[in-house]
Amino acid sequence: MKKYIAALASVALLATAPLGLGGYEISVLLMILFYVILALGLDLVTGYCGQFSFATGAFYGIGAYTAAIMNRDLGTSIWLHLPAGAIVAGSFGLMLGIPALRLTGHFLAIVTIAFQTIMYLAISQWTSFTGGQVGLSLRGTDPLRIFGIELFELGTLKSYYWMTLAVTASCVLIAWRLVNSRLGREWIAIRDDETLASAVGLNTTFGKLTAFVAYAALAGIAGVLTAHSLRGVTPDDFTIWISATVVAMMVLGGRGTFVGPIIGAILLALLPEFLGRYAEYKMVIYGVVLVVGMTFVPEGLVGRFRRSTAR
Amino acid sequence: MSGTILEMRRIAKRFGGVTAVNGATLAVGTGQIVGLIGPNGSGKSTMVNLVSGEFLPDEGEISFNSEVVTRLPSYRRARLGMARSFQLLRLFNSLSVEDNLVLANHMRMNTGFVDSVLSRKNARLEEATARTRARELLSWFDLQELASQPVAALSIGQQRMVEIARGMMSQPSLFVLDEPAAGLSPPNVDRLIDLVRRLRDEFGISILLVEHVMRVVRDLCDHVVVLDAGQKIAEGRPEDVVSDPVVVEAYIGSGWKRRAQA
Numbered sequence: 161m162k163k164y165i166a167a168l169a170s171v172a173l174l175a176t177a178p179l180g181l182g183g184y185e186i187s188v189l190l191m192i193l194f195y196v197i198l199a200l201g202l203d204l205v206t207g208y209c210g211q212f213s214f215a216t217g218a219f220y221g222i223g224a225y226t227a228a229i230m231n232r233d234l235g236t237s238i239w240l241h242l243p244a245g246a247i248v249a250g251s252f253g254l255m256l257g258i259p260a261l262r263l264t265g266h267f268l269a270i271v272t273i274a275f276q277t278i279m280y281l282a283i284s285q286w287t288s289f290t291g292g293q294v295g296l297s298l299r300g301t302d303p304l305r306i307f308g309i310e311l312f313e314l315g316t317l318k319s320y321y322w323m324t325l326a327v328t329a330s331c332v333l334i335a336w337r338l339v340n341s342r343l344g345r346e347w348i349a350i351r352d353d354e355t356l357a358s359a360v361g362l363n364t365t366f367g368k369l370t371a372f373v374a375y376a377a378l379a380g381i382a383g384v385l386t387a388h389s390l391r392g393v394t395p396d397d398f399t400i401w402i403s404a405t406v407v408a409m410m411v412l413g414g415r416g417t418f419v420g421p422i423i424g425a426i427l428l429a430l431l432p433e434f435l436g437r438y439a440e441y442k443m444v445i446y447g448v449v450l451v452v453g454m455t456f457v458p459e460g461l462v463g464r465f466r467r468s469t470a471r
Numbered sequence: 472m473s474g475t476i477l478e479m480r481r482i483a484k485r486f487g488g489v490t491a492v493n494g495a496t497l498a499v500g501t502g503q504i505v506g507l508i509g510p511n512g513s514g515k516s517t518m519v520n521l522v523s524g525e526f527l528p529d530e531g532e533i534s535f536n537s538e539v540v541t542r543l544p545s546y547r548r549a550r551l552g553m554a555r556s557f558q559l560l561r562l563f564n565s566l567s568v569e570d571n572l573v574l575a576n577h578m579r580m581n582t583g584f585v586d587s588v589l590s591r592k593n594a595r596l597e598e599a600t601a602r603t604r605a606r607e608l609l610s611w612f613d614l615q616e617l618a619s620q621p622v623a624a625l626s627i628g629q630q631r632m633v634e635i636a637r638g639m640m641s642q643p644s645l646f647v648l649d650e651p652a653a654g655l656s657p658p659n660v661d662r663l664i665d666l667v668r669r670l671r672d673e674f675g676i677s678i679l680l681v682e683h684v685m686r687v688v689r690d691l692c693d694h695v696v697v698l699d700a701g702q703k704i705a706e707g708r709p710e711d712v713v714s715d716p717v718v719v720e721a722y723i724g725s726g727w728k729r730r731a732q733a
Contacts, residue, residue: 334588341587342577342598345566349574352563359523359561361549361578361641370584416565 171329178318186321190389192429193328194382198402199409199421200335201378206407207416208339209371210351211260215272216406218279219376221398222249223383225283228296228393235299238388242327245384246377252279253376257369264354276400284395295394298387324385331378332422338374339418347371351416401443408446411453414460423462474537476501476645476677477522482531483701484517491517492528493701499645504671504678506688506709509698510722515681516558518698519649522679523555524548536644550578554638555647558681560630562622568633569618572605573598575640605640612636612666628659632666639670645677646670652684664690685713697721 178186198216205211223245230236230244259271283290290296338344346367349357357364387393405428413424428446432439457464477499484492492514499505509515520526521533524545533541540548554575563571580601586594609615612632617625622633631651638646648667652660664687671678682688688695688709695712697705699721705712712718 337588337590341584341590342580342594343584343588345570345574346577348565349563352565353561355525355545356557356561356563357574358545359525359549359555359557360575360637361546362574363546 167332171325174325175322178321183317186317187389188430188433190321190324190385192426193324194386194389195406195409195425195429196422197328197331197378197382197385198406199413199425200332201375201382202406202410203415203418203421204335204338204347204378205371205375207410207414207421208344208351209347209368210354211368211371212265212269213256213272213372213375214269214400214403214407215256215276215279216375216379217398217400217402218276219249219253219379220383220386220402221279221283221393221395222252222376223380224387224393224398225290225296225383226380227384227387228291228298229289231298232296238384241384241388242381245380247380249380249383250373250377253372253374254369256376257372260368260372261365273400276403280395280399283398290395291393293395295392297392320389324389327381327385331381335374335378336418343367343370348416404443404450405446408450408453410460412449412460414463414466417460417462417466420460420462424460474501475499476536477679478534479518479522480532480534482518482521482528482533484514484521484526484528491701492521494531495698495701495703497696497703499677499679500694501677502671502675503693504667504680504691506692506695507679507681507698508683508685508688508695508712513698513721514701515698516649517701519555519558519647519679519681522647523553546578549641552642552644553647554641554643554645556631556634556638556649556651558649558653560627560634562630562634562637564621564623566622567619568609568614568622568625569602569605571622571633572608572637572640573601575637576601576604579642608636608640627654628656631655631663635666635670639674643676645679647679647681649681650683651680652682652687660684660687663687667691689713 174189177189198220202213202216205213226245226248227238227241230241256272256275260268263271284293286292339347346357346362349362350364350367354364357367386397409424409428410421411424412428413422414420428449431445432442435442453460459467475498479495479497481494481496482492483490483494495514495518497507497518507515507518517526521528524540524543524547527542532539535548535551535553538551540551563574580597582591582594582597606615606618609618612635614629614632614636617629622630625633635651651667652663655663667678667680668691670676680688680692692709695706695709696703697712697718704721705715705718
């Protein structure tokens with residue numbers, strides 16, 4: 161019960177936030193929401209299911225480019241891009257999940273880095289399809305219409321923020337239901353002991369693939385939201401640096417704790433805003449956070465907090 | 472005796488150049504407790520992993536409940552009614568005792584994952600049924616107070632019991648116990664012997680028991696198979712097998728006779 165009240169209060173707070181904020185602050189909030197979805201997704205596959213991935217940036221990019229390319233070639237709007245981005249990224253997640261069936265630990269991590277690199281090369285070099293290094297731009301976002309009736313207008317930054325907040329809240333809710341379902345319990349079982357999971361009759365192949373698909377689909381949704389928010393995509397928005405940043409967010413907050421990665425995303429996305437002219441060193445700081453966090457607080461902030469209150 | 476539940480015929484398993492199991496044959500009759508013994512390195516653990524499907528044999532055939540399972544992965548064999556415990560205790564360490572049991576029941580659930588994610592009524596009901604069954608089973612094992620404890624907080628003896636309870640949760644027809652007495656104190660060994668016998672009598676399951684503690688083998692087994700260097704060297708009633716000169720030689724070497732004569 162306390163959890164639901166806290167969740168509702170945060171959504172209410174975030175929903176009223178833009179009323180008192182300027183354009184720049186709202187853009188920062190938007191970026192935080194994108195990172196929340198990314199960190200949440202990574203927590204499903206790594207925190208809950210125990211499968212390492214450094215390919216978050218790739219799935220994020222697949223979602224974003226799905227939106228940009230559909231917009232260019234078909235003239236479609238964000239309402240179609242959201243499910244399409246989730247499906248396309250989810251399919252690539254399935255593809256990456258297949259080697260994950262045979263590889264564990266460091267070897268899997270290396271394969272995901274390779275996948276990330278290949279995707280980056282593909283979107284930056286396949287100029288005729290992706291626009292190459294220059295990227296693609298998106299037209300302004302259409303209002304939400306059902307049977308020709310305009311329900312929701314997305315032309316302003318504020319309305320776009322509210323839509324993004326609603327999508328993020330839905331993603332959080334879906335992820336919450338996933339980890340608290342039978343499937344989530346099987347993910348934890350696979351993380352704890354895969355041999356045992358199989359010995360008690362769990363289809364670990366299915367478990368791992370679903371975790372990869374859920375992770376990739378969430379990153380795809382974040383990509384669609386980002387593409388429309390920035391009104392364009394370039395390959396350099398979806399590099400391995402994004403992947404590393406999201407890993408740092410998840411580790412700092414606490415793997416497999418659900419709220420941990422959300423808090424980690426908020427903290428590390430806000431950090432550059434407070435660094436002022438030192439913001440260009442943020443990757444160095446993320447690196448230090450990762451090393452120090454892994455060494456001294458491997459269970460993350462939320463994990464440590466829960467352990468100390470449990471005693 | 473009504474037939475055979477598990478049959479392994481001329482099984483061979485090689486790891487690189489090492490032949491761990493070399494043409495061994497083993498059968499467990501329905502309702503029997505069959506012991507598998509042998510000196511260290513004789514291939515017992517490999518045999519257990521071949522039964523459960525963790526390893527697939529290079530040669531030979533395994534049938535379970537008159538179905539050929541030689542190439543089936545372990546989760547499929549579990550679904551056919553095979554449960555196992557591990558020589559080195561294995562539990563899902565970040566979960567509670569009850570959740571450990573419920574996971575062993577997942578494969579018997581009829582509602583899909585989507586129902587569970589959406590928290591539909593049929594999924595909630597099935598989950599509640601599984602939890603009730605887990606609690607009943609824990610009471611049978613006298614572990615009901617520990618249901619909500621994280622397994623990591625339990626003693627080794629308790630964890631061992633939870634492991635067996637987890638196996639029973641999957642409603643097996645064959646339970647493979649891999650050195651269940653390892654690391655137990657003498658009074659706990661007595662309790663284990665009593666428990667395994669009651670498991671067979673009350674649930675009507677068959678048991679393949681790999682064990683080093685001879686007292687357990689003598690007290691429980693209807694039939695014993697002795698393995699040495701990956702081959703079956705003897706089998707029979709426990710009291711006959713332990714006095715068989717071939718078995719004695721495998722265990723303590725042929726030197727003892729000469730030394731005894733000197």
